[in-house]
Amino acid sequence: MSDIVQREEFGDVVILHIRTTSVDAISASAIASACTDMRSVTVLDFDEVSFINSAGISALLKFVVTARKAGYKLFAMNVSPHHQKIFKMVEMSRFMPTIEEQDLDVYR
Amino acid sequence: MERVEVRIPSNPIFERVVRASAAEIGESCGFSTERIEDLKLAVSEAVNNAIEHGNRIGTGEPVAVVFVLDDEKLEIVISDQGGGIGRLDISRRVVDEQHLDSGMLRGFGMYFITALVDDYEIASSQTGTILTLRLYRKD
Numbered sequence: 001m002s003d004i005v006q007r008e009e010f011g012d013v014v015i016l017h018i019r020t021t022s023v024d025a026i027s028a029s030a031i032a033s034a035c036t037d038m039r040s041v042t043v044l045d046f047d048e049v050s051f052i053n054s055a056g057i058s059a060l061l062k063f064v065v066t067a068r069k070a071g072y073k074l075f076a077m078n079v080s081p082h083h084q085k086i087f088k089m090v091e092m093s094r095f096m097p098t099i100e101e102q103d104l105d106v107y108r
Numbered sequence: 109m110e111r112v113e114v115r116i117p118s119n120p121i122f123e124r125v126v127r128a129s130a131a132e133i134g135e136s137c138g139f140s141t142e143r144i145e146d147l148k149l150a151v152s153e154a155v156n157n158a159i160e161h162g163n164r165i166g167t168g169e170p171v172a173v174v175f176v177l178d179d180e181k182l183e184i185v186i187s188d189q190g191g192g193i194g195r196l197d198i199s200r201r202v203v204d205e206q207h208l209d210s211g212m213l214r215g216f217g218m219y220f221i222t223a224l225v226d227d228y229e230i231a232s233s234q235t236g237t238i239l240t241l242r243l244y245r246k247d
Contacts, residue, residue: 024123058213081142090216
């Protein structure tokens with residue numbers, strides 16, 4: 001696992017904290033590599049992310065594909081209003097809905 | 109009228125330099141935070157297209173970006189020296205089951221550009237592509 005993605009696990013949940021401000025062509029492959037070790041509930045944490053472009057979305061879609069194949073639930077957390085708009089534009093939110101941190105308490 | 113010119117090697121890391129410039133220039137135009145985010149994304153996609161599909165990463169040809177500010181608008185002209193583009197698909201591209209299952213996970217860039225700027229022009233030939241984006245000072 002790269003330094004760009006930090007794992008936090010409890011129960012059936014893994015939170016993948018994205019530790020870069022730019023989810024773009026440069027960080028895409030390091031982020032996408034974390035999709036090989038997902039759990040039945042996987043949450044991508046965008047708290048530190050200030051920029052996402054189409055190369056970044058392609059990387060995030062690898063999590064969507066893996067989750068669909070494995071029957072996992074995939075969520076996004078701490079998504080900025082701008083990135084919520086971008087996710088809605090491409091209908092990403094249909095496959096990776098947002099979740100609030102307190103909603104994860106039921107899994108702890 | 110004021111001009112800012114940025115010339116970068118065809119290496120994706122330098123797209124971040126242009127994006128940072130776009131953010132500063134958008135702020136100097138008095139754009140809202142949301143509009144600056146739209147500007148950054150549109151410029152990022154245009155520059156990445158010029159690097160990847162125009163100059164074909166690492167060929168040594170630079171990507172030129174010119175920001176032109178006047179009282180009415182901000183115009184951004186992105187030029188590459190590639191072989192030009194054929195058919196351009198600017199249709200809305202969304203994530204759907206069919207694309208996911210077939211592994212087609214790319215192709216959102218031009219949709220973002222056309223959806224997030226006020227207007228745009230594309231001039232493409234065998235000697236390169238020039239993409240012009242405009243955002244008007246509405247507020």
